[in-house]
Amino acid sequence: MTRLRAGCGTISGYHRHRRAGEQACEACKEAWAIYGYDRTMVRSRALSRLARENPERFGELMKQEAKAFAAEQKLLDGPDE
Numbered sequence: 001m002t003r004l005r006a007g008c009g010t011i012s013g014y015h016r017h018r019r020a021g022e023q024a025c026e027a028c029k030e031a032w033a034i035y036g037y038d039r040t041m042v043r044s045r046a047l048s049r050l051a052r053e054n055p056e057r058f059g060e061l062m063k064q065e066a067k068a069f070a071a072e073q074k075l076l077d078g079p080d081e
């Protein structure tokens with residue numbers, strides 16, 4: 001098991017483990033999980049707000065990203081047979 005060090009249980013602690021090429025300790029894994037969860041929630045709320053406050057621009061971006069995503073998927077699937 002990975003030894004606890006100063007800064008463990010923080011995002012920078014998590015990155016330090018990864019840079020050192022080692023498994024993050026439980027405290028750092030937990031900090032990373034909470035950070036990821038929080039960021040996802042905050043991002044989701046910001047996107048909902050953007051859609052409400054600027055629906056036209058948001059609609060344009062959705063269409064553009066849908067087209068880009070479809071093009072990427074075709075590239076990933078390889079050429080048509």
Ligand SMILES: [Zn+2]
Binds near residue numbers: 004014026027028
């Ligand atoms: Zn740690």
